[in-house]
Every structure is written in C-alpha cells, then in structure tokens.
Amino acid sequence: xxxxxxxxxxxxxxxxxxxxxKSVGFVPTMGALHAGHISLVERSVSSTDVTVLSIFxxxxxxxxxxxxxxxxxxxxxDLKLAEAAGVSHVFAPSVGEMYPGxxxxxxxxxxxxxxxxxxxLRPGHFDGVSTVVTKLFSIxxxxxxxxxxxxxxxxxxxxxxxxxxxxxVTVVGCPIxxxxxxxxxxxxxxxxxxxxxxxxxxxxAALRRGVDLVKSGVRDPRKVSSxxxxxxxxxxxxxxxxxxxxxxxxxxxxxxxxxxxVLVAAKVGTTRLIDNMGVxx
Ligand code: AMP
Numbered sequence: 001x002x003x004x005x006x007x008x009x010x011x012x013x014x015x016x017x018x019x020x021x022k023s024v025g026f027v028p029t030m031g032a033l034h035a036g037h038i039s040l041v042e043r044s045v046s047s048t049d050v051t052v053l054s055i056f057x058x059x060x061x062x063x064x065x066x067x068x069x070x071x072x073x074x075x076x077x078d079l080k081l082a083e084a085a086g087v088s089h090v091f092a093p094s095v096g097e098m099y100p101g102x103x104x105x106x107x108x109x110x111x112x113x114x115x116x117x118x119x120x121l122r123p124g125h126f127d128g129v130s131t132v133v134t135k136l137f138s139i140x141x142x143x144x145x146x147x148x149x150x151x152x153x154x155x156x157x158x159x160x161x162x163x164x165x166x167x168x169v170t171v172v173g174c175p176i177x178x179x180x181x182x183x184x185x186x187x188x189x190x191x192x193x194x195x196x197x198x199x200x201x202x203x204x205a206a207l208r209r210g211v212d213l214v215k216s217g218v219r220d221p222r223k224v225s226s227x228x229x230x231x232x233x234x235x236x237x238x239x240x241x242x243x244x245x246x247x248x249x250x251x252x253x254x255x256x257x258x259x260x261x262v263l264v265a266a267k268v269g270t271t272r273l274i275d276n277m278g279v280x281x
Contacts, residue, residue: 024143039177133158181201199236
C-alpha cells in the first residue's frame with residue numbers, strides 16, 4: 001500500500017496503474033475508520049483492480065460551531081485497517097495541499113436535494129461536500145466511487161452532481177453497517193459515553209417504528225414522521241432535530257405510495273447523529 005500526501009504523487013501513481021490496464025475504485029472518507037468504511041473498501045476491492053482511499057477532514061463542510069477541531073484523526077490505526085482491507089493507495093493530503101490558497105474561490109452548489117434536512121440545519125455543509133468531492137474526483141479521475149447510504153442525502157447530492165457535471169465517475173451506494181444492537185456505525189460514536197450510547201439506540205428504534213408503521217399500511221408521511229420523532233423525544237438525553245419520510249427525490253410525498261426512506265437526526269449530549277432506513281413497498 002502506498003501513502004500519498006500530494007496530488008501530484010497520487011496522480012502519477014494512478015496514471016501508472018491505468019497504463020497497466022487497471023480499473024480504479026475510490027472510497028472517500030474523513031478517516032477514523034470503522035467497519036462501515038471498511039465495507040465500502042471491500043466492495044471496491046471486490047469489483048475494481050486498485051482501490052484508492054482518501055482520508056481528509058474537510059474544513060469546508062464543517063459549520064463554525066461544529067466539531068472540526070475535535071474530529072478524531074487516528075492516522076496510524078487507519079493506515080493499518082486500510083492495508084488489511086486491501087487498499088492500494090491512500091490519499092491523505094494536508095489542508096494546505098487541498099486548499100493552497102486558503103478557502104477556494106470556486107464552490108460547487110447542488111440545488112434542491114440539498115435544501116431539506118441536513119441542508120436546512122447545516123448551512124453551507126453540502127457546498128463544502130460537493131466542492132471537495134468534485135476536487136477529489138478530479139484528482140482521482142475515471143473511477144467507480146463508493147459511498148455509504150448512512151449519509152443518504154449526501155449520496156443523493158453526489159449522484160446529482162456527478163450526473164449534472166458529467167464527471168467520469170460511477171457512484172455506487174452501499175448499505176449501512178450497524179452494531180448488533182442497531183446503532184449505525186459512525187466516527188462520531190467515540191464521543192458518546194456509556195449512557196449516551198444507550199440513548200443513541202433510540203434513533204434506530206425510531207426508524208424501525210417508522211418502517212413498521214408504513215409496512216402496516218399507514219400512508220400519511222406526517223403521521224409516520226411524528227411517531228418517529230416521538231420515539232426519540234421520549235428518550236432522556238436525546239434532542240431530536242428532524243424525522244422525515246421522503247421519496248427518491250428527497251421530497252415528502254402527499255401519500256406514501258412508492259418506496260420511501262425515513263431519515264432522522266438528533267443530538268445526544270453534544271454529539272449530532274444521523275441515521276435512516278428504507279421501506280420497499
Ligand atoms: P465519513 O468518514 O463519515 O465522511 O464517511 C465516509 C464514507 O463512509 C461515506 O460515504 C459514509 O456514508 C460512509 N459510512 C459512514 N458510516 C457508515 C456506515 N455505518 N455504514 C456504511 N457506510 C458508512
């Protein structure tokens with residue numbers, strides 16, 4: 001496994017791989033790797049010739065009062081996990097390497113799918129995501145890129161952006177990896193103490209409640225979302241931010257009559273968590 005800190009070094013290595021006829025898989029992350037990230041790597045390793053994993057905590061996608069400075073950065077452990085999972089190239093640039101002139105003057109903005117939920121609560125977040133992902137796609141070049149359904153809205157934003165800008169990237173969504181008790185894996189789970197971790201189970205419990213209601217025939221999305229919100233609100237120490245039922249375009253339907261997705265966000269102590277589940281009708 002090669003570790004690249006510069007754009008130039010990664011580009012040269014990938015040019016050599018392509019000359020040798022290799023296809024490229026790409027897994028962008030912010031590091032603090034867990035089994036969710038590794039599932040994306042495994043998918044890439046099994047379906048492409050060489051896998052690139054990027055580790056970059058992107059300042060552009062953090063709000064002023066968010067956790068940029070305390071975000072975990074266990075690089076040595078990440079490199080071990082990446083190597084064991086079969087990554088060929090790690091791209092771990094500094095902030096200065098990615099944004100040599102400071103905050104870039106160019107920003108990528110995706111409309112509409114960025115407006116509800118995360119976009120409404122985290123102004124500027126998706127512009128930061130779209131801008132860094134466009135830049136990473138430009139550095140990596142033609143590839144298949146693997147993203148987790150854990151960040152459902154982000155996946156929709158990246159798909160929209162790649163299609164709209166004809167980026168030479170096939171975007172593949174991969175299922176959410178959970179702990180046996182239902183908690184979705186997240187790099188932010190390390191912030192939770194024991195009691196908070198137990199309280200955080202209310203997110204997946206709330207989603208299961210929502211899925212059950214839809215499966216049992218409830219067709220009013222507002223009825224479902226308020227029941228989901230209540231499961232979280234009933235848990236001491238959990239401050240729910242939203243519960244939404246949306247269609248494929250991330251719009252709330254008048255009536256649930258096709259496959260839908262239930263999404264939630266909540267604060268557990270100072271830690272903000274998101275999760276979602278799909279319902280196939
Ligand atoms: P992050 O490091 O949080 O930016 O996540 C990097 C990638 O891993 C994103 O595509 C996430 O959606 C994905 N990911 C994070 N957590 C999980 C999980 N529990 N299951 C599957 N994919 C995940």
